[in-house]
Amino acid sequence: MTNLRRKPFIHALLVFVLSFNILITTAFASEQLVMVVAVTRHGDRTPFDQIVNSPIDWKNESAELTPTGMNQLFSVGSQYHQNYMENQRLLPEKFNNKYIAVYSSDTNRTMMSAESLLYGLYPLGYGSLLPDGQAALPKRFQPVPIRMIAADSSLIITPYTDYLRIMKENVYSQPEWQKTEQQNQANFARWTKILGNNITGLNDVMTVGDVLLVRSKNNIPLPAGLTDSDQAQILKLTSWALAYEYKTKKVSSICGAELLQRIGNDINTKIANQNDRRFVYYSGHDLTILPLMTLMNHPLSQAPGYASHIEFEVYQDDAKNYIVRLVYNNAEVARYPLADFNKLVASAK
DSSP states (O other), rough: OHHHHHHHHHHHHHHHHHHHHHHHHHHHHHHHHHHEEEEEEEEOOOSSSOTTTTTOOOSSOOTOOOOHHHHHHHHHHHHHHIIIIIIIISSOOOOTTTEEEEOOOOOHHHHHHHHHHHHHOOOTTSOOTTTTTTTGGGGOOOOOOOOEOTTTTTSSSSSSHHHHHHHHHHHTTTTHHHHHHHTTTHHHHHHHHOOOOOOOSSSHHHHHHHHHHHHTTTTOOOOOOOOHHHHHHHHHHHHHHHHTTTTTTHHHHHHHHHHHHHHHHHHHHHHSSOOOOOOOOOOOOOOHHHHHHHTTOOOOOOOOOOOOOOEEEEEEESSEEEEEEEEETTTTEEEEEEEHHHHHHHTTT
């Protein structure tokens, strides 16, 4: 008898859940995408430094984008093409510069990353035609203008000397940072002996960690004497330390508020119909993404990988309300009514 009584209840519950899901799906389906602001980290690159006892000839200068890095950003651009051009019809197939604005920091790796992403967004065959119908460029390649941000600007990334000063003043004296350094002093001494690089603190760990990460991604053997466990610990500390630097809103505000306010202005200018921008793209670094996520109340616990990307997707619903959807590496992180989004932007100052 008990089971018989439960069946109507279970049936009613299932009907309610299905109806609720349909309502939610319908609500989302009624939202129209009106704008996207994208921020990416550059793709795979050569390291900034070398392991002293195990140098590698990278066949390129330091910190330069690799073919793998080009492909990573091309893949992101291809996703954008599928989603924003074919699925949601945000962008027309024919390029029109009134709809798109692209900005890059003043480094080869970010400019080449932007070029690679745009090649995915507008692949061969989508380029302009001459009046007689012939391709303007071979295979109908479509160039897209990229605006370079000056090296001394802090819009996309804080200049290195300022970054070091900010971290010394606000991070390196923090108890958790110092505790982590103290706990690893014996490892620092041992790794110094093995690698030949002087390692006295987490900053030095991040330097060798950058090199080891690139080596591991390119299947280069470990330096003699370094174990898999050692490398795993160095990479873990490197990722933790980089994310920890932007754990507080104070540091993230110093380093990221200008860009977040620029993004807020991009969005509100579009909503006010003051321009036709539908896609605004900033090509930056891990140090671009980290403060943005903290200022949006979703700090990262690990450093962003190569080609990590954020999208601020702006939707309008049937009631003419605007919603900003925050997406990180293809996963929705949060949805903000426009007023709440603007409050976060204002509080980042």
